[in-house]
Amino acid sequence: MSEQTHETEHAAESGGHSADPHGAAENHTEESALHIEKWEGIWIRIAVGMTVVFIVAITIAALSFGITVPGATARINPTTLNQEGNPFATPGVRELAPGKYEVYMVAQTWNFVPDRIEVPVGSEVTFYLTARDVIHGVKFAETNVNMMALPGQVSTLKATFDKPGTYNYICHEYCGYVAGAPIGHHTMYGQLIVLPANETAQATTE
Amino acid sequence: MSVQALSGADVKATPQSPPLTAEHLKLVDRVAGWNILVGVLALSIGALLGVFQGLEHARVIDIYPWLQPVIKTYYQGLTLHGALNAVVWTTFFICGFFTFAFVRSLNRPLKYPKLSVIAFFVMLAGLIIAAVPMLMNNATVLYTFYPPLMADWAFYVGLTLLVVGSWIVGYSMYFTYYAWRKENPEVRAPFIALASTITMVLWQIATLGVAAEILFLILPNAFAPVFGYTAPGLDPLLSRTLFWWFGHPLVYFWLLPAYVSWYAMLPAQTNGKMFSEPLARLVFWLFLLFSTPVGFHHQYADPGIPEIWKYIHMLFTFGVGFPSLITAFTVVASLEIGARARGGKGYLRWIGRLNWGDPSYAAQNLAMILFIFGGIGGIINASYNVNMATHNTMWVPGHFHLTVGSASTLTFFGITYWLVPKLTNRKLFTPKLALAQAWTWFFGMLFFSNAYHTLGLVFSVPRRTMLGQAPYYSEQWNLQMMESVLGLAFLTISATLYFAIMLFTWILPRKLDKPIEMPVAQPLDPKPAPKWLDTWWPWLNGAIALVILSYGPMLFQLIRDAEFWSRGIRVW
Ligand code: HEM
Ligand SMILES: [Cu+2]
Ligand SMILES: [Cu+2]
Numbered sequence: 001m002s003e004q005t006h007e008t009e010h011a012a013e014s015g016g017h018s019a020d021p022h023g024a025a026e027n028h029t030e031e032s033a034l035h036i037e038k039w040e041g042i043w044i045r046i047a048v049g050m051t052v053v054f055i056v057a058i059t060i061a062a063l064s065f066g067i068t069v070p071g072a073t074a075r076i077n078p079t080t081l082n083q084e085g086n087p088f089a090t091p092g093v094r095e096l097a098p099g100k101y102e103v104y105m106v107a108q109t110w111n112f113v114p115d116r117i118e119v120p121v122g123s124e125v126t127f128y129l130t131a132r133d134v135i136h137g138v139k140f141a142e143t144n145v146n147m148m149a150l151p152g153q154v155s156t157l158k159a160t161f162d163k164p165g166t167y168n169y170i171c172h173e174y175c176g177y178v179a180g181a182p183i184g185h186h187t188m189y190g191q192l193i194v195l196p197a198n199e200t201a202q203a204t205t206e
Numbered sequence: 207m208s209v210q211a212l213s214g215a216d217v218k219a220t221p222q223s224p225p226l227t228a229e230h231l232k233l234v235d236r237v238a239g240w241n242i243l244v245g246v247l248a249l250s251i252g253a254l255l256g257v258f259q260g261l262e263h264a265r266v267i268d269i270y271p272w273l274q275p276v277i278k279t280y281y282q283g284l285t286l287h288g289a290l291n292a293v294v295w296t297t298f299f300i301c302g303f304f305t306f307a308f309v310r311s312l313n314r315p316l317k318y319p320k321l322s323v324i325a326f327f328v329m330l331a332g333l334i335i336a337a338v339p340m341l342m343n344n345a346t347v348l349y350t351f352y353p354p355l356m357a358d359w360a361f362y363v364g365l366t367l368l369v370v371g372s373w374i375v376g377y378s379m380y381f382t383y384y385a386w387r388k389e390n391p392e393v394r395a396p397f398i399a400l401a402s403t404i405t406m407v408l409w410q411i412a413t414l415g416v417a418a419e420i421l422f423l424i425l426p427n428a429f430a431p432v433f434g435y436t437a438p439g440l441d442p443l444l445s446r447t448l449f450w451w452f453g454h455p456l457v458y459f460w461l462l463p464a465y466v467s468w469y470a471m472l473p474a475q476t477n478g479k480m481f482s483e484p485l486a487r488l489v490f491w492l493f494l495l496f497s498t499p500v501g502f503h504h505q506y507a508d509p510g511i512p513e514i515w516k517y518i519h520m521l522f523t524f525g526v527g528f529p530s531l532i533t534a535f536t537v538v539a540s541l542e543i544g545a546r547a548r549g550g551k552g553y554l555r556w557i558g559r560l561n562w563g564d565p566s567y568a569a570q571n572l573a574m575i576l577f578i579f580g581g582i583g584g585i586i587n588a589s590y591n592v593n594m595a596t597h598n599t600m601w602v603p604g605h606f607h608l609t610v611g612s613a614s615t616l617t618f619f620g621i622t623y624w625l626v627p628k629l630t631n632r633k634l635f636t637p638k639l640a641l642a643q644a645w646t647w648f649f650g651m652l653f654f655s656n657a658y659h660t661l662g663l664v665f666s667v668p669r670r671t672m673l674g675q676a677p678y679y680s681e682q683w684n685l686q687m688m689e690s691v692l693g694l695a696f697l698t699i700s701a702t703l704y705f706a707i708m709l710f711t712w713i714l715p716r717k718l719d720k721p722i723e724m725p726v727a728q729p730l731d732p733k734p735a736p737k738w739l740d741t742w743w744p745w746l747n748g749a750i751a752l753v754i755l756s757y758g759p760m761l762f763q764l765i766r767d768a769e770f771w772s773r774g775i776r777v778w
Contacts, residue, residue, distance in 0.1 A: 032736045034484050040535060047531035051524045058520070058590050069506045069594060071513040077771050109777055129509075133775055134354050135442055137507065137598050141666040144594040147507045150442045151354060151772045155509035168678050172598035172668035174348050176355070176777025179278040186672040 070147045070155045078132055078151040081106060088130055093117055102126045107136035107149040109175055110183045115190035121164045121197055129155045137173035140192060148173060164196040223314045223389045230315040234305055237322045239629040241302025242622065244330065245295045246708050249615075252290035253701035255283045260654070260694040263673045264687040278343045280672040281778060286340055288349030292460075292610055294333060297368065299618050300463045301325065301375045304402045306625065307466070308379055310724050311398035317385045321378035329371030336364025346778040348670065350449065351424075353440045356774025359428035362420050369413050376406035394734045397483055398470050398726065404490045405462040408455055408497055411749060415451025415501075423448070427774045439770030443510045447764060450501035451757060458497040458526075460610045462490070464573065464617035468537045471621075472570050473727035476561035478544025480727045481536050484735035489529040489536075491745045496526035498749065499756030503588050507597045515760050516590065522756065523588040530581055537574070543730065565640030569620030572648040573613050576655075580608030583659065601662025602669050604655040612651045619644065619704060626711055628722040635710035639703055646700035654693025657686040 036044070062068060081088045091104045091113045101123050106113045108131065119125055129138065131149035139146040140159070147155040161167075170189040177184025255277075258269050262280060270280055277283050305322050309315060316322060338360055339345035345357035383395070383403050395403075423445050430437035469486045473479055480486065502519035505511055542556060550556025561567040583605040586592055596602065627634045634640060661667040665683055673679060738744070 032738060034488065034736055034739070035482070035731065035733070036485065037482060040482060040485065040539070043535040044532060047528055050531070051528055054585065054589065055521060055524055058592070059517075062517075062591055069513060069516055069591060070509050071516075072510050075510070075767075075769065077769070079771060134777055135352050135446075137668075139597070139599065139666050139668070144591070146594045146597050148505075148509065150446070150509055152441060152769055153443055153509035155507075168666075170666070170668050170671075170676075170678060172671070173352075174281060174284075174355075174670040176346075177279055177281055177672070178778060179343075184672070184675075185281070185670075186676040189676075189678050 068157070070157055073128075073156045074154040075152055076130055076154055078130070081130070081132055087128070093119065100124050102128065105129045105138075106132055107138065107171065107175075107188075108132035109134065110171075110177075110185060110188040112138070112169065112171070112188065112190040116193070117190070118193045118195060119161060120195050122160070122162060123194075124158065124160045126158045127156060134175050135173050136171050136175050136188070138169050139172055141168045141170070143167065145169075161192070161194040164194045167192040167194065220391060221389050223386060226309060226313055226315050230319065231309070233319055234309050234316065234322070235629050237326055238302040238306040238625075240326055241298045241305070241329075242626065242629070244333070245298035245302065245618075246622070246705075248290040248294035248298065248333075250701070250705045252287050252295060253697070255287040256291070257694055257698050257701070258283060259287065260690055260697075264691045264694075265674045265679070266691060268674050276341070279346065279778065281348070282340070282343050282346045284670065285346050285348050289336070289340065291615075292349060293365075293368070296460050296610065296614065296618075297372055298329065299622075300405075300459070301329070301372055303463060303618070303621060303625065304379070304406070305375060306629075307398050307724060308382070308402050311396045311402075311726070312382065312386050313396075314382065314386045314389075316378055317381040318378060321374055321381075325371045325374035325378065327371075328374060329368050332364045332367025332369075332371055334364070335360050335367060338364075343778070350453075352449070353424060353427070353442055353445045354772040354775050356424075356427060356776060359425065359432055362424055362428055366417065366420055369417065373410060373413070376410055379403050379406055394740050397480070397486060397729075398466060400487065400740070401462070401466045401470070401490045404494050405459065405466070407746065408462070408494050408749075409459045411498055411753065412452050412455030412459065415448045416453075419445050419448035419452075430774075437773060440772040440774060441764070441768045441770055442772055443508065444764045444768050446505065446508065447501070447511070447761065450504045451498065451753075452501075453504055454501050455497040457606075457610065458493055460614040462493060464570075464614050465489070465533060467570060467617055467621055468533070468574065469540070470727050471725045472537070472567065473540040473544055474725040475564060475567045475570075475624075476541055476544035477547040478540045478542070478727065479730040481539035481543065481730055483729035483731070484739050485532060485536055487735050487739040489532055491739065492529040493526065494745050494749045495752060496522055496529075499752045500526055501757075502760075503590075503593070506590060506593045510764075511760065518756065520588060520590045522752070524585075527581075527585060527588065534578070534581075540727065540730075541571070563637075563641075565634070565637050565644055566620045566623035568641055569623065569644035569647075570617045572644055573616035573620065576608050576616065576648065576651055577613035579655070580605060580613055583608065596662055598669055599662030600658040600667045600669050604658030604660075604662060607651055607655045607658070612647070612655075616644065616647055616651075619647070622708065624722055624725065626708060627718060628724075630712050631718050632711050632714065633716040633718055635707055635714055635716065639707055643700050643703040643707060646696045646703065650693045650696030650700055652693070653689050654697060657690035657693060661686045661690075 076088065080086055083089060087104050088106050091106050094102050096102055099122060101119050103117055103125055105127060107129060127145065129147060129149045130153065131151045133151065136149040138149060143159055145157050145159045147157055149155060168189055168191055171185060175185045175188065177186065261267050261269065270277065339358035340361065345361035347355040347357045351357060380403065383399065423440060427437040427440055470480060500519050500523045502511060502516045503523045506516050541560060545556040545559040548559045550559030560571060587596060587605060623634055623640050661683060665680065667673065667683060
């Protein structure tokens, strides 16, 4: 510790500005304006400007490129997922129209159902995700499809897959593990296979 | 103490502040010391577990089979790491530090000194009660304990007591502040006293969310097996939303004590002055306003919350970024004054003249540098849609080891380098070791967090996962894993040094040559801040109004539509 630090300075600070040499008279006509030094003022303007630019950029990105986050979609009772007629009773890929798919997916300890999805390149896929037991989460590697799976809620995101390849989707919210067991939160993942155009195979339909 | 501007009529009935006696300070310092002792012990265990986690991730060694009777799984260790570091170390340290600094800044004894003693023991009882199930692997729910994960009831009761204890620290400060205000109606509250009180009020508002979650949603379920009634069930989204009401201002509870030191103490440790004291007050008031209505930025990826609410919380998130941007300028300007007073010259060369030889100073300045990276990462996280690339990936632990793990923690280390010698009346063992500790933490966290940021952003590697055992572990991660191990090596040395420095400072009989006082930076411009920067009602009411506006409608809906479909589950 340096010397200067240890001077008994707290006495001076206490009592606010009692040491003010100007005396009472001048204090009385006290300003309510906040005094701001020149460079400080410039910096504050820059900071405000930066903040505004960020917000505008994000808003534009959201509106024009359709980069979005999950919203309020639907609720579903996690104890009824297996009942007939429940869209999550038969999770999997469904083709809605050429190039358009929907995927119903259940996250549960400790796997995704389905844990393998195939779609042709260029497909637009809408994901519907819910959880059976505890909270899970999923991110499709190298994409912005990233959402939480909550019991009682349906999460939805739409994405287009333009590059053939295999994409892992990995559970990224802690969902348990029993010591010594072969599976657990860290083994919970699936694979999305984007097939190249010439192999436009049959995507598994249920 | 009859200070400024008392016009004739006012003079009559102002009571006098009682003097701050040595005896009173002795009590205050003892309580502060106990708090810091508990904090440092928690951190020492927590840091060790952190190193184990890092080694597991990099597949250097999976140590958990060897930890058996004590720690069953990686996740039990991770629960302890999060709770001990992010909750116990921070809360105990902050309560101790504030109690110490508050009375000195106000130069007035605590109104009810026993409250701070009671507060400490309530917190300690809470810690012990929560530690039992954590150590017995009955609360492996991580420190965020999202239902339907359901821990042993004692875990929640313990956490509640810990929080209630910290509230009592706050009440002790509010009573004292109020009494002081009565005695000094026209005087500006001293900066440190005001800023620490604002921080505690912020904490009070923040913790209401988690208190509601625990008391109304979790405990009725956690007690069900104990008393043998049917559990009422849980709504996971409602719980999560109440948790994040608390979760973001929590980070300001960690950060603002560091800001108190950066603004009002650190300049004095390098011959500087407080560049613009009124603006610093404004910064704290802005934090009070904006730190709570932002919680949905942790729920961007959640279902069930309309995008518009996420967007609104994003706007406020940028609002709460703003006072930190001001801080960057003002604190640097305060330090520059010091460096120039010490003979520093040039545009940037003055930086070399800062008080780098003093470990307390150096640690805190290094903490600030890491916080620059942490702040940039924070702006990226906040960005609504960019967040989709990073949410729940390793980017996130990369980020918060720079903020709470460095900006706060390394600053607190720096503070203990004057505060612990002061409290124990012992010489720091030794300034050289302490310097080495600060620098190794700096480089350790730099490598560690850089590696984790990259793993998350580029490879989507998930957080909170026992990666070493994951079937999707990839060779592509090797470079970053090696970098993280380099960081771990530095951090292991650093944490060991810190523990040793604290221990030997405390137990070796090396009495101080001359007494230490709390460093307090004087304002550069002695003109007092305008009155509106020393007035509670607009800011406090504003903060409450913003919380109601930003959470009210959504919480109303969530409660109205709540479905208690889920049962608490033990999945470990
Ligand atoms: C020796 C220093 C430290 C090391 C090596 C370390 C390492 C780690 C590692 C490897 C993780 C796990 C990341 C994951 O798998 O998600 C982690 C998580 C975490 N660390 Fe640290 N850490 C250290 C110090 C700290 C400090 C000082 C704090 C706070 C004051 C802290 C707070 C946390 C928190 C809150 C988590 C998240 C726990 C969770 O996800 O539930 N760490 N740390
Ligand atoms: Cu999972
Ligand atoms: Cu936050």
